[in-house]
Amino acid sequence: DVKVTQSSRYLVKRTGEKVFLECVQDMDHENMFWYRQDPGLGLRLIYFSYDVKMKEKGDIPEGYSVSREKKERFSLILESASTNQTSMYLCASSIPGNVEQYFGPGTRLTVT
């Protein structure tokens, strides 16, 4: 079974703090993704990565950055958290040639 884990299920941070969301997958997948999920908007792609040290902007990258130093780990960074970044963040992974993505349980981030 593919397992995608996220470091926290719930997180509360203050405005202006630097926030790290960690995602780890154990199936040697090359592709990894970060989405945010908001009511009525579905999932929106923030960043994705095809391989170690590679990253591509998704549809809403503003205010975020990512890091992929190891194949199994993909980190989402909020350099200076703002209240409009309060959301559910979902990580996913996939293998090239198979568009199906496997999702982690999500991190519900609240920025106050």
Add this chain to the structure above:
Amino acid sequence: AQSVTQLGSHVSVSEGALVLLRCNYSSSVPPYLFWYVQYPNQGLQLLLKYTTGATLVKGINGFEAEFKKSETSFHLTKPSAHMSDAAEYFCAVSDGDSSASKIIFGSGTRLSIRP
């Protein structure tokens, strides 16, 4: 550009009744289509997918969906709803299976089951 429209942000059915969740897509290339389910406080789980071949696709938990190219639709159905089906359902479309392919998700439909 691809897009997905899910008709109805909230659908409520009685236990044992037919479940029908509607999804229409827009794609300039033959699409790959998906339905994902999200149970409360969990991530997304793949219900079923259409890539090529048979247009009626069967998934887990008794769900199925039919790809209708002429109607650009991929509606999700289940003959008899169960209380455990209460969840949020997302339709999604992709333009292929290459590394450059992305999945575009609909806004979701919350399914409630009445006893």
